[in-house]
Amino acid sequence: MSLLSVLNLTTQFRTPQGWRSVVEDVSFDVAAGQTLAVVGESGSGKSVTALSVMGLLPEGLARASGSIRFEDKELLTLPERQMERIRGNDIAMIFQEPMTSLNPVLSVGRQIAEPLVRHHGLSRRAAMAEAMRLMDRVRIPAAARRASEYPHEMSGGMLQRVMIATALACAPRLLIADEPTTALDVTIQAQILELIKELQDEDGMGVLFITHDMGVVAEIAERTVVMYRSKLLEAGATEHVFAAPRTDYTRRLLAAAPRLGDLGGSPLPRPYPEEGASLPPAIDTVRRNAPPLLEVRDLVTRFDLRRGLLGRVHARVHAVQKVSFDVYPGETLALVGESGCGKSTTGRSVLRLTEPTSGSIRFAGQDLRSLPRAALVRERQAMQMIFQDPFSSLNPRMRVGEAIAEPMIVHGVLKREEAPVEVARLLTRVGLDPAMADRWPHEFSGGQRQRISIARALGLKPRLIVADESVSALDVTIKAQVVNLMMELQADLGLSYLFISHDMAVVERISHRVAVMLSGEIVEIGPRARIFADPQHPYTRHLLSAVPEPDPARRLTRRVIEATELKSPIRLPDFVPPVRSYAEVAPGHLVLQGA
Missing domain, CATH: 3.40.50.300 (P-loop containing nucleotide triphosphate hydrolases)
Incomplete structure (x- = not known):
């Protein structure tokens, strides 16, 4: 039945x-x-x-x-x-977004206990005791302490566990x-x-x-x-x-549906195959004989935490710690890792959208950290960013044609009367109908809005694009289309990408090299084929082993996945990070030692 x-x-x-x-x-x-x-x-x-x-x-x-x-x-x-x-x-339900499903002014323990009080008539004390048992059951560490925490104090993974515990409270x-x-x-x-x-x-x-x-x-x-x-x-x-x-x-x-290992040992990325088509040719646009387009050395970004009437610094968030890498013309370097590892802060620091604490950032030979604000704005024409949520990065009161034209007009790339022709060309370039320029952002799907964001970034003719989780929230078929579009643009225009993602299967498809981040540090960096075929750092192996594969035979297996959270990046003001060193295990393949 x-x-x-x-x-x-x-x-x-x-x-x-x-x-x-x-x-x-x-x-x-x-x-x-x-x-x-x-x-x-x-x-x-x-x-x-x-x-x-x-x-x-x-x-x-x-x-x-x-x-x-x-x-x-x-x-x-x-x-x-x-x-x-x-x-x-x-019947219980777990919703997609736990932060909007949980009450921000109630502790998580009380929210788990609420259905027990309502449906089973338990006392508050008995319900809280059962809530802590449920938190243990869904593998929330230190349940007795964390039951008194509020939703904003927990990571996304732990919040989803709270939602599961709440759903399971009444069996x-x-x-x-x-x-x-x-x-x-x-x-x-x-x-x-x-x-x-x-x-x-x-x-x-x-x-x-x-x-x-x-x-x-x-x-x-x-x-x-x-x-x-x-x-x-x-x-x-x-x-x-x-x-x-x-x-x-x-x-x-x-x-x-991306599968790890689809590209075998190929050192070059390949687009997703179209339905019924053979495997597309590999994309080889990297100019390694040229100097690096982007050189990042010992990048450090920290945020002060202040309290008291005088606003004294009582701690610092060590978001990015001594990060170094190069991006060559025509190359895609992927920054991968879990939420909170510092990859998005790294991307924003490179463009100085977030001001770094120390380190060197050189773009096309120019020291970005020494530039005054006006000169930096001019230099940013060649460095654009694509954000994870295209809807929030588009002005809902501005038609998409105006949104695409605005940065070109502001930077003096073209005059206002020339904008419609260039907007039509850019929309066509990203696979959209030029007639869509008169529509509003809410009239488009997520994939179409991401294409609009790409068109807006291309308007300033950039040489480097920082793509911050730009396909993470898209449906699988739309994700493949957007990734293929980015690779096609790279082949045609010689673009370089700093591709920030936690989706290892997409990273394998699009990247030339991969840098794995953990707790603000790069723990492993090297050619894409090496990282996926022979990962050296335990954390890299942990990331790869967790990727779901579209193979129904795996349903019968049970994997042991440790329920851990990233270490807190908050340190005392006088904290001095340990000195790190890297071992080169193969040409261009570096692994952090002692971490």
């Missing part, structure tokens, strides 16, 4: 033009002890399906029809009072996990996936797992449902969906 049975579910939202279907005639079952993965791109209806099951659709603005049966209850016709007894008790029969690992580092993602497997084995709960990552699907799901534009395209056992996909869309999803 199915634990959850969804039959002919149709969910509609009210719009000015009338009711619009966002989930259309969807059916599936989830059995006790089984994991069903619902996959598809953003906008396919995955999350709305989950909200329909939970009865969390906005009243008056949405309506659902069909049938949703949980055990012997029809949820669509259940009175709200009875639904409240099921929600959080028999639900069904767990709905909506993109619970999409924004997490690869090591934290591996920990969360293993944790869900363990808890499912122990309690026999059913899991409805929503994702667009085919590697995650392969590792966790017995059955898979593929959704596209509100409809269910394909459903079946996961191994059958992977081995013999019945629709073109499923084949595209699988083809776009």
Whole structure:
């Protein structure tokens, strides 16, 4: 008997033009002890399906029809009072973004205890004791101490564990996990996936797992449902969906899923193959006979922490510590590591968007740290940045054509009357219709907005682009398109990239060299093929072992992933970092010693 049975579910939202279907005639079952993965791109209806099951659709603005049966209850016709007894008790949900799902003014222990007080009638003291037991169960270190912490004091991985503990507090029969690992580092993602497997084995709960990552699907799901534009395209056992996909869309999803080792021992990056096409040629644009375009030596960036009426410095955040690297013309150097390792601060420090504490930064032979502000602004024309969230980096009150033209006009690259022609050329260059210049940012998908950000960066004809997690939040097929676009532009224009990411499979695809960061330091740097084929530092091996692979056979394996957080970068003002040295284990392949 199915634990959850969804039959002919149709969910509609009210719009000015009338009711619009966002989930259309969807059916599936989830059995006790089984994991069903619902996959598809953003906008396919995955999350709305989950909200329909939970009865969390906005009243008056949405309506659902069909049938949703949980055990012997029809949820669509259940009175709200009875639904409240099921929600959080028999059916629990983990949301994609824990920071927006948790109350910032309540301690995490109290938030875990809340459903126990509400549904099981426990006293506050008993509920808090159970909350700490649950925190231990989801592998949160020092649970007794951390129960009194607030959400802003915990890392993303630990916050997601808090969400899981809250969802599991009442021992639900069904767990709905909506993109619970999409924004997490690869090591934290591996920990969360293993944790869900363990808890499912122990309690026999059913899991409805929503994702667009085919590697995650392969590792966790017995059955898979593929959704596209509100409809269910394909459903079946996961191994059958992977081995013999019945629709073109499923084949595209699988083809776009990056796999470690796809490039073998090739020293050069290659674009993702288009559907039905052979492997694209490798991209070789690096001019190693030329001097480095960017030279960074002993870069240090620290942030003072002050307190008291006089604002005395009581500690410092050691975000970047003695980092050195070169980027050659036409080369992509990838900076990889977990959140908090200092890679984004390194990228911002290189452009002096964040002012470094010490060290040397030379771009095309020019010492950037010695430049006054006006000269730095002129020099930055050749150095552009692409941010992780293109929506927040675009002005919502400015049409995209104006957003692309603005930096060119400000820097005097062209006159305002010349802008429309150049904007049309740039939009065409990144694969968008020039007529889109008159649209607003909210009218575009995430992938299209990232293309607009790339077009804006290209307008100043840069030689170096710092791409900070520029594809991390994109769907797998859109991610492949944007990566291919960046590599095509590199081949055509000779661009250099400092590519900042925690996605090791994408890094293998796009980079010439890789630098691995941990706690503000580069622990290993070398040619891409060497780093992936023969990692020397334990942390590099840890990162690579945590990458999910789109192979359903791995679902039956259990990996031991240590539940640790990065060491705190906060040090006392008089702290002196230890002197580090590197060993060259192969030409150009350096490994930090003593760390």
